[in-house]
Amino acid sequence: MVKFILRRIVMMIPQLFILSVLIFLLAKAMPGDALTGQLANNPKMDAQTLAEMREKLGLNDPLYVQYTRWIKNLLHGDLGMSYVHQQPVTDLLAGRMWNTILLSVCILVLTYAIAVPLGVISGRWQDSWADKLIVGYSYVSFATPLFIFALIMLFLFGFKLGWFPTGGSVDIQLEEGTWEYYISKFNHLLLPSLSGALISTVGIIQYLRSEIIDTKVKDFVRTARAKGVPEAKIYSRHILRNSFLPIAAFLGYEITGLIGGSVFLESIFSYPGIGQLFLQSIMQRDYSVVTALVMISGLATLVGTLLSDIILSAVDPRIRIE
């Protein structure tokens, strides 16, 4: 097991290298650079100063020189300076990363809390009115675009009913560490995470439902019935455990999403997280931030798939990682 994990981690090195080259080239291929916009917006800027600044920042060096400089700094934990915010990318990310992780964990917990019971009901009482209702909901939610749904939620519960704050991650007047601060933080999280969770349940519901429907007619379930196992135990000990396997494997990939954040949700709820920063940075050609973010989510994806494999081998004895 340890050997397997080590081997997977070693295998990540070339994967990350290829990823870094790709990201670097793609970022460079974007039209313009961080200074292009400045010319139009800033009357004091002239072409002469711009050219000097480009030279100073090393933007005129050959690509491979720029790449080696970038990767060297990256390995030292230095993600570079944000051209727009004029501060180190690591500082810029630190606070937002926590916000994003907090939001994503909330979404994840809510999604599973809603989807798992619904999926179980749906699969166990297949074709009942409850099942039809749940399947109906999951399809409608699947067809609803997140940005429209989130806007409706924001409009309805944020502005019309005023139940939830409409933006930010915490009430700025509150002092960090007090009870009110944490309650306010939680309050700010609720609406965006509920909006995200309510329409991302379809995968889990449908997976769980069809797994349960498949599993409940399997031979080993009949064996359990022939042993005289009561119906409730048939479900908890035999059907559900087997049906949860693919969902458990899913979980690893979901963790990837924790770091990537949600571009739409954070933008709509003006929630200061990674997703919102990502969108802004692309708009402003702040490519040191963009490349750092893509690198981080690339790493998260690789870690996520590894986690999936580890989770699956932990819950399914047939999958032994040697």
Added chain:
Amino acid sequence: MLKQSVLQIEHLRVSFRIHEEYYAAVDDVSLTVHENEVLAIVGESGCGKSALALSIIGLHPPERTKLEGAVMFKGNNLLTQSVQALNQIRGKDIGMIFQDPLTALNPLMTVGKQIEESMDYHTTLSASEKRKRTLELLERVGIPNPAQTYDRYPHELSGGMRQRVVIAIAIACNPAVIIADEPTTALDVTIQAQIIRLLKDLQQQMNTGIILITHDLGVVAEMADRVAVMYAGEIVELADVYTLFTRPLHPYTRSLLQSVPSTQTSRETLHVIQGIVPPLTKLPRTGCRFRARISWMDESTHESHPILREVEPNHWVRCTCYQHFYFPDGGERA
């Protein structure tokens, strides 16, 4: 040989719903199982023998199945019992052995836990007593390293070993009746013989009545005391095993026996029964159900309403066509 009867099946009819209509897969079957007796039910695939076996302890999905008649066990009709009441009998008084040991065991549970599970609901044994009994059971069904096997998962065992585990589950609570649904079909021939030997030994030690569902006449000859031959949901012949093999009467029984290859049969003369068992929705419901597959026989030899008759003591045959039956190619092996 006056044996106590342990289970009586009376006029059992098992119907399944297909497109809003019920079709009987088992039609008016009556059988008695005695203690320390192996009652074999033989027939081709689709003749209703597995449907019969599963209906005894109510394992068909209730929403699609209609059960009529009675299955009497210890003075109760099992067909009218609630699931809760049936759960007291399943695994305790009636054990079941399934056909395919590859799929009959839960892949996520250790073998030991799966055997113990029936004790969880039918006994008041402590955890250590259950473990001890499970190890004894594993030993009894011929598993070489009980203590190691206890913690194994099904996929770590061979097919034969898994079938032994399935048998251990069935006998865990000393049942009065064991229903064995094709217990050797999914196994290698060499393993088949071992499993038959094991079942026979267990039956004699435990004084159990076994209902053996099979299509393998070799298994019948080795294990059974009495044999019921089923065709299209009905019993067409019922006799003790010696009589059935030496004096088979019904055309279906004779055709089945004729189809068994022997060392004297050359490849060209191997008998094949014409046609197939008709699907449930197209089953003939009147007259002799086998007549379509012995089409060379004159229609007048069949009864219009064939019944099971005792033609000699303890030898029952359905329809009158057996009196005139012959094989079109003339020969029948002695």
